[in-house]
Amino acid sequence: xxxxxxxxxxxxxxxxxxxxxxxxxxxxxxxxxxxxxxxxxxxxxxxxxxxxxxxxxxxxxxxxxxxxxxxxxxxxxxxxxxxxxxxxxxxxxxxxxxxxxxxxxxxxxxxxxxxxxxxxxxxxxxxxxxxxxxxxxxxxxxxxxxxxxxxxxxxxxxxxxx
Amino acid sequence: xxxxxxxxxxxxxxxxxxxxxxxxxxxxxxxxxxxxxxxxxxxxxxxxxxxxxxxxxxxxxxxxxxxxxxxxxxxxxxxxxxxxxxxxxxxxxxxxxxxxxxxxxxxxxxxxxxxxxxxxxxxxxxxxxxxxxxxxxxxxxxxxxxxxxxxxxxxxxxxxxx
Amino acid sequence: xxxxxxxxxxxxxxxxxxxxxxxxxxxxxxxxxxxxxxxxxxxxxxxxxxxxxxxxxxxxxxxxxxxxxxxxxxxxxxxxxxxxxxxxxxxxxxxxxxxxxxxxxxxxxxxxxxxxxxxxxxxxxxxxxxxxxxxxxxxxxxxxxxxxxxxxxxxxxxxxxx
Amino acid sequence: xxxxxxxxxxxxxxxxxxxxxxxxxxxxxxxxxxxxxxxxxxxxxxxxxxxxxxxxxxxxxxxxxxxxxxxxxxxxxxxxxxxxxxxxxxxxxxxxxxxxxxxxxxxxxxxxxxxxxxxxxxxxxxxxxxxxxxxxxxxxxxxxxxxxxxxxxxxxxxxxxx
Numbered sequence: 001x002x003x004x005x006x007x008x009x010x011x012x013x014x015x016x017x018x019x020x021x022x023x024x025x026x027x028x029x030x031x032x033x034x035x036x037x038x039x040x041x042x043x044x045x046x047x048x049x050x051x052x053x054x055x056x057x058x059x060x061x062x063x064x065x066x067x068x069x070x071x072x073x074x075x076x077x078x079x080x081x082x083x084x085x086x087x088x089x090x091x092x093x094x095x096x097x098x099x100x101x102x103x104x105x106x107x108x109x110x111x112x113x114x115x116x117x118x119x120x121x122x123x124x125x126x127x128x129x130x131x132x133x134x135x136x137x138x139x140x141x142x143x144x145x146x147x148x149x150x151x152x153x154x155x156x157x158x159x160x161x162x
Numbered sequence: 163x164x165x166x167x168x169x170x171x172x173x174x175x176x177x178x179x180x181x182x183x184x185x186x187x188x189x190x191x192x193x194x195x196x197x198x199x200x201x202x203x204x205x206x207x208x209x210x211x212x213x214x215x216x217x218x219x220x221x222x223x224x225x226x227x228x229x230x231x232x233x234x235x236x237x238x239x240x241x242x243x244x245x246x247x248x249x250x251x252x253x254x255x256x257x258x259x260x261x262x263x264x265x266x267x268x269x270x271x272x273x274x275x276x277x278x279x280x281x282x283x284x285x286x287x288x289x290x291x292x293x294x295x296x297x298x299x300x301x302x303x304x305x306x307x308x309x310x311x312x313x314x315x316x317x318x319x320x321x322x323x324x
Numbered sequence: 325x326x327x328x329x330x331x332x333x334x335x336x337x338x339x340x341x342x343x344x345x346x347x348x349x350x351x352x353x354x355x356x357x358x359x360x361x362x363x364x365x366x367x368x369x370x371x372x373x374x375x376x377x378x379x380x381x382x383x384x385x386x387x388x389x390x391x392x393x394x395x396x397x398x399x400x401x402x403x404x405x406x407x408x409x410x411x412x413x414x415x416x417x418x419x420x421x422x423x424x425x426x427x428x429x430x431x432x433x434x435x436x437x438x439x440x441x442x443x444x445x446x447x448x449x450x451x452x453x454x455x456x457x458x459x460x461x462x463x464x465x466x467x468x469x470x471x472x473x474x475x476x477x478x479x480x481x482x483x484x485x486x
Numbered sequence: 487x488x489x490x491x492x493x494x495x496x497x498x499x500x501x502x503x504x505x506x507x508x509x510x511x512x513x514x515x516x517x518x519x520x521x522x523x524x525x526x527x528x529x530x531x532x533x534x535x536x537x538x539x540x541x542x543x544x545x546x547x548x549x550x551x552x553x554x555x556x557x558x559x560x561x562x563x564x565x566x567x568x569x570x571x572x573x574x575x576x577x578x579x580x581x582x583x584x585x586x587x588x589x590x591x592x593x594x595x596x597x598x599x600x601x602x603x604x605x606x607x608x609x610x611x612x613x614x615x616x617x618x619x620x621x622x623x624x625x626x627x628x629x630x631x632x633x634x635x636x637x638x639x640x641x642x643x644x645x646x647x648x
Contacts, residue, residue, distance in 0.1 A: 038404075063404065069420060069444070069573065080362075080387065082406055083420040087555065087571040088278060089251035089410065096393060096407040105297070112277035116250060119270035120393070133293045135267070200566075225566065231411065231582060231606070242524075242549065244568055245582040248410040248575065249393065258555060258569040282555070412602060413575035429621070432605035439598035440574060457617045459591070 007037045007159045008063075009152075010095055012113045013047025013104040013129075021105045024127055025050035027148030028102055033060025035156060040065065040098050042090065042113075043074045043081060047104050052077030065094045092116050099159035102151050103129040103142070114142065123158035125151045169199045169321045170225075171314075172257055174275045175209025175266040175291075183267045186289055187212035189310030190264055195222025197318060202227065202260050204252065204275075205236045205243060209266050214239030227256045254278045261321035264313050265291040265304070276304065285320035287313045331361045331483045332387075333476075334419055336437045337371025337428040337453075345429045348451055349374035351472030352426055357384025359480060364389065364422050366414065366437075367398045367405060371428050376401030389418045416440050423483035426475050427453040427466070438466065447482035449475045493523045493645045494549075495638075496581055498599045499533025499590040499615075507591045510613055511536035513634030514588055519546025521642060526551065526584050528576070528599075529560045529567060533590050538563030551580045578602050585645035588637050589615040589628070600628065609644035611637045 009032055011025060029051035032039050039055040041048040043064020052062040056077045064078035067090045074081040084090040091109060095101050095117040103114055103126045110129065117124050118141050125143050132139040143158070145151035171194055173187060191213035194201050201217040203210040205226020214224040218239045226240035229252045236243040246252040253271060257263050257279040265276055265288045272291065279286050280303050287305050294301040305320070307313035333356055335349060353375035356363050363379040365372040367388020376386040380401045388402035391414045398405040408414040415433060419425050419441040427438055427450045434453065441448050442465050449467050456463040467482070469475035495518055497511060515537035518525050525541040527534040529550020538548040542563045550564035553576045560567040570576040577595060581587050581603040589600055589612045596615065603610050604627050611629050618625040629644070631637035 063406075065406065071421070080404060081421065082387075082389065082417060084408070084417040085420055085573040086248075086251065086410065086413065086417070086575050087254070087573065088281065089248065089254045089572050089575075092249070092251045093406060093408040093410070096409055097395070097405065108277045108281035111294070112274045112281065115270045115274035115277055119250065119274065128297050131295045131298070132273070133295075135290050136293070225568075227568065233583070242566060243583065244549075244551065244579060246570070246579040247582055248413050248572065248579070251410050251413075251572065255568060255570040255572070258571050259557070259567065410572075410575065411578070412605065413572065413578045416573070416575045432601045435618070436598045436601035436605065439594045439601055443574065443594035443598065452621050455619045455622070456597070457619075459614050460617070 007100070007156060008040050008098045009037045009155050009159065010040045010098040010101040010113075011047065011051040011104065012041065012094065012101060012110050013106045014110065015044045015046045015048070017046040017050070017105055021047055021128070022050040024148055025104050026054035028104070028151055029054025029060070030058045031148050031152040033058035035152060037156060038063065040094060042067070042094050043078050045075055047106070049075035049077060063097075065090050065097065088112070095122055096120055098122065100125065100155040102155050103127070105129055123155070123160070125154045125158075127151055169262070169318060170202050170260045171199045171317050171321065172202045172260040172263040172275075173209065173213040173266065174203065174256065174263060174272050175268045176272065177206045177208045177210070179208040179212070179267055183209055183290070184212040186310055187266050188216035190266070190313055191216025191222070192220045193310050193314040195220035197314060199318060200225065202256060204229070204256050205240050207237055209268070211237035211239060225259075227252050227259065250274070257284055258282055260284065262287065262317040264317050265289070267291055285317070285322070287316045287320075289313055331424070331480060332364050332422045333361045333479050333483065334364045334422040334425040334437075335371065335375040335428065336365065336418065336425060336434050337430045338434060339368045339370045339372070341370040341374070341429055345371055345452070346374040348428050348472055350378035352428070352475055353378025353384070354382045355472050355476040357382035359476060361480060362387065364418060366391070366418050367402050369399055371430070373399035373401060387421075389414050389421065412436070419446055420444055422446065424449065424479040426479050427451070429453055447479070447484070449478045449482075451475055493586070493642060494526050494584045495523045495641050495645065496526045496584040496587040496599075497533065497537035497590065498527065498580065498587060498596050499592045500596065501530045501532045501534070503532040503536070503591055507533055507614070508536040510634055511590050512540035514590070514637055515540025515546070516544045517634050517638040519544035521638060523642060524549065526580060528553070528580050529564050531561055533592070535561035535563060549583075551576050551583065574598065581608055582606055584608065586611065586641040588641050589613070591615055609641070609646070611640045611644075613637055
């Protein structure tokens with residue numbers, strides 16, 4: 001498989017999610033696959049599963065970086081399960097293995113991934129997700145998108161060669 | 163050393179910090195030591211060093227959970243250096259080893275620690291630090307404090323037996 | 325890419341190696357690819373690079389689970405670089421992501437990977453590598469092989485569905 | 487607490503152990519405390535618990551670096567529980583936080599700790615534990631001891647300033 005020119009993009013979000021979030025995630029997975037990108041995620045349910053389902057439906061490659069010791073914990077659309085056994089510390093690996101991150105909704109785990117990405121200067125695109133301010137000043141580092149197509153466009157154009 | 167009734171409190175913030183932040187951190191370190199709490203931090207400079215200096219000046223115990231492989235990277239006021247070698251993933255260990263977290267200022271690394279703490283339901287007290295909102299709704303999980311004494315009071319009263 | 329029936333096999337060994345070890349590793353990589361297995365390794369040089377080169381020459385898929393923060397540290401035959409940033413702790417992820425491990429030569433890092441694999445009951449096949457005894461009793465858990473073909477045969481037949 | 491001249495020594499071994507191993511571990515814990523060293527271990531039962539019990543009985547300080555997320559998993563003689571949440575990857579932190587390691591018996595987890603220590607050039611003293619050979623050549627890196635006093639003597643005299 002030739003991956004040398006492919007971009008690795010993370011899709012992050014809750015292990016449980018609303019129908020609307022799942023629809024967004026699936027659309028993003030499909031669009032990433034159509035555009036030839038490789039999808040990286042935390043490998044579990046919710047947003048991660050929906051994104052993998054979308055990517056697989058378009059023939060894309062899906063990687064799930066799992067917190068536990070059991071590869072069977074991966075959702076059925078993960079093609080490459082990476083078993084870390086390091087718990088939430090795997091959140092660091094999810095984002096650092098990619099060139100851009102797309103966040104959909106999400107809870108504190110997603111927030112930690114956003115933070116780890118921004119710390120490494122990896123672009124973060126957000127849909128209906130966290131907003132940040134620091135010392136009462138808005139931090140605009142999370143780039144907003146309103147649709148799957150817009151999110152994927154922004155992620156691919158901002159994706160850095162690391 | 164009898165530690166069974168002692169509380170473990172994290173002080174988190176930037177590896178570099180303003181004079182004002184250092185003053186706050188040192189005051190918090192002193193107050194934690196006077197109140198018999200054990201200080202946990204990431205072991206490096208800035209806010210971490212100032213907090214350890216304050217705690218040590220009052221005879222308190224200081225623990226530094228380091229990202230790298232070299233214990234000499236600890237600031238000189240760390241009495242117990244823990245060498246993890248796991249990089250930013252050590253942020254998870256810093257907060258999960260404590261019963262409450264006090265955040266002072268800070269950058270994205272601090273934000274990741276706040277997120278990991280909230281994910282584990284560990285109370286976070288903040289001074290001049292991040293504010294969060296989710297899907298345009300403010301998330302008030304970070305409890306505000308204006309002074310070292312107020313921060314330590316809140317941290318100790320909210321500290322959970324885990 | 326359909327990976328559901330594919331086996332994930334780790335090849336472990338030194339970041340520097342002898343010509344003979346490199347030849348063994350390359351042969352193992354080639355044979356794994358011909359047999360349809362996915363190669364997992366630590367992503368760096370020496371045995372890891374030779375194994376990836378062999379696998380890629382036969383059209384196989386190669387995954388490198390890196391210790392540092394920089395995906396560019398991967399050898400040029402790694403198609404899927406996973407960036408963990410957790411240093412030697414990534415050795416755990418290398419072996420736990422697979423169904424069998426083939427060890428070639430190696431130093432203490434390789435020994436730690438053998439230990440982590442055996443701890444999780446993942447079969448380890450060894451060529452010119454460590455031998456163990458415990459309390460003066462030989463521990464025969466490492467299954468010996470003399471050639472790449474024998475190593476791959478044993479690895480694939482012992483590979484467990486985890 | 488003045489720790490600047492104190493040595494940090496790991497005691498490693500099984501989470502379950504024989505009575506004889508427990509007796510050795512307790513003796514080592516006592517002797518380390520009498521000699522002013524700080525005991526570091528994985529925080530759980532068996533050898534770890536016996537060593538902590540010995541150290542505490544002589545007023546020594548005990549640190550337990552835990553694999554899971556729950557500080558309550560620490561044995562009752564751990565005074566400083568460090569909660570990593572990174573599973574077996576915490577084995578790296580246990581040994582790298584010390585200047586010498588004493589191994590008693592042990593299974594594959596202990597073997598992984600021995601390997602991680604030797605990889606970092608941290609001296610390993612062994613009682614009734616693993617023996618290694620590489621490519622049929624004995625590897626004598628594990629320094630043998632027959633009694634708690636001998637083990638502690640060797641550990642303290644070999645302990646490196648890291």
